[in-house]
Amino acid sequence: MPESPCVACCRLNSEKLCVGCYRHITEIVDWNKRSDTENYAILQKVAQRKQQAEQCSGEQEPTTAITQAEWQAAKAALRLQTAIIIDDPH
Secondary structure (H helix, E strand, O other): OOOOOOOOOOEEOOOOEEOOOOOEHHHHOOHHHOOHHHHHHHHHHHHHHHHHHHHOOOOOOOOEEOOHHHHHHHHHHHHHHHHHHHHOOO
């Protein structure tokens, strides 16, 4: 299993991206339940986002800690997405 990019700095920007690990909140939840293929795909996105953030390093926007409500909403969205894929795999 790929190692999580978490750096224990869970702060979300306005796009719901963690400014510590560069994952979207929906990519953070259930990390340990995803397949290796899914996690490697996320890690590729993380690398792109990190590079992009480093290029724009002078522009810092406000961030907020992940709330329980945001976490639960992301988990619900993930469950819904999974249910849709299972019902209609095309």
